Amino acid sequence: MTLTFTQRLLTGDRNPVQYTLSLTAEERSRSRHPFQTDDGQAIYLHLPRGTTLREGDRLRAESGELAQVRAKPEPVLTVTAESAIELLQVAYHLGNRHVSLEITETYLRLSPDPVLQDLLHHRGLTVTEEVAPFQPEIGAYGHAH
Secondary structure (H helix, E strand, O other): OOEEEEEEOOOOOOOOOOEEEEEOOOHHHOOEEEEEOOOOOEEEEEOOOOOOOOOOOEEEEOOOOEEEEEEOOEEEEEEEOOOHHHHHHHHHHHHHOOOOOEEOOOOEEEOOOHHHHHHHHHOOOEEEEEEEOOOOOOOOOOOOO
């Protein structure tokens, strides 16, 4: 039986969850799609179009079961710099290229791209290839670009 999850719960809901759903950043932007929970349960997301899920979001199935969303580790480039202004400058340049970007006080994170990696190295930034959860910004208007 496939469970259909139709509702994202408000933050603060702490009822026990029955399922964990680990998804990549791209998968978390699919509001209507079949997936499998971490323990292999077939589910279907039927959320309002344009919904982008975040780490820790909780979902309710039509039948009442709850699932918690996890940001699945995936290949990423993590960018660090010697100063905050260098990170701000490169965030500006990557934003002009419409790159999905996770922004924190100490690093930027993006999907691997050899051209962008070369640009980042050319600007003197430290770029580390790793596998880590990726939480890109969802955009000024609440949707991915």
